[in-house]
Amino acid sequence: MLVPAVSFNPDSPRVPVPDGVAAGVSPGLQERPPGPRAPPGLEEALSALGLEREREYAGDIFAEVMEYLGLAGDTLYLAVHLLDSYLCTGRVRLQRLQLLGVACLFLACKMEECVLPEPASLCLLSAGSFSRAELLRAERRILSRLDFRLHHPGPLLCLGLLTALTGSRPQVMLLATYFLELSLLEAEASGWAPSLRAAAALNLAHRVLDGEGSRPELVLYSPAELDPLEPCMVRAALRGPEPGCAAVFLKYSRPQHQGTSLVAAHLLSRPHPGPP
Structure with a gap:
């Protein structure tokens, strides 16, 4: 049982995921053959966006346009x-x-x-x-x-600190980073404090990858405070490459991000087993 406390619309559009991604397999554990090849998840991403005819240019788009500025x-x-x-x-x-x-x-x-x-x-x-x-x-x-008030301790900094405090492994950190970036597109998340947003993303990433009993023991917020925030991130991940989300979906389907968006959509859309 992966995210039983998170409610989301079962009728939400599902993102196609590669057959080679096994259920429950953490991002980064899939073997990739050596040599030049299309980025993992590229075919699925193009199909989801309706851009199958742009396959000839997709490699250049992934390699150059999305790295245009190379910013942190x-x-x-x-x-x-x-x-x-x-x-x-x-x-x-x-x-x-x-x-x-x-x-x-x-x-x-x-x-x-x-x-x-x-x-x-x-x-x-x-x-x-x-x-x-x-x-x-x-x-x-x-x-x-803004009266030159430019400093802001962003949620990504908070996520790094929380990850270090909880000893979360790199795959969890990567998935939490994806959820965190998706939250930028959600109006309801705009009012969340940076630390609260980071804690919710990390908590959700642990539960998605490791199951319900794997919550990190965060010292800042209780599960009662975080659980109501998680459905927002779940809905954004399940929408995948819909208009407004496509850039983030494509970014995290690239090999640099270990196909995280595809794996997240696959794990979140799996049917929950009923009670024994």
Whole structure:
């Protein structure tokens, strides 16, 4: 029994998973033949997204586009925090939302990265929607509106600390990281404290991989506090490559992430055995 305390819609769309992924097998334990080959899970991901005809270009997409900036995970969470903080201060025209998001990413890079991406490189992400000068002006507006309050202890940092405290193995940490990143797409998770979000992701990852009796003994939150948060992450994982989730699903189906999104969808969608 994997996640009996987590309720989710049994009619949620299921993500196709490879036949070679056995039930209960932790990510990273599948043997891969040597030599160049398509990333594990690529065929399933393309099929789920309806992009079977793009197979010729999929290898380049996985190898280059998704590694375009090569930024740290903490940069993502800080950029989202800055964007949310700015939006809480007033309205933003829809046409300027993309510019605001990229400007928040640029500021997050300045806080978290050792090597900054060039503003021109960030402008390329918009396909010409705004110029370098507009990006720099947006950066100044954000700094002024937020009064230069840019530091934020993100949930990824909290997850690393909790993982060390509980002695969780790398496979659990990777699955928890996936759940944590999926929570960025969920409106109901936006109000959760970073440490609470990290604890819920780690707790859920332990239960999915090791069963109900494998909860880590977290010193910050009780199961009663964490259990109500987990269905949000479960629903996001079961939606898989639906619009709005496809980027995270594809990212974690790559070999660098050991096909975690596919394994998670497989384990979460398995029918629960009834009582003896």
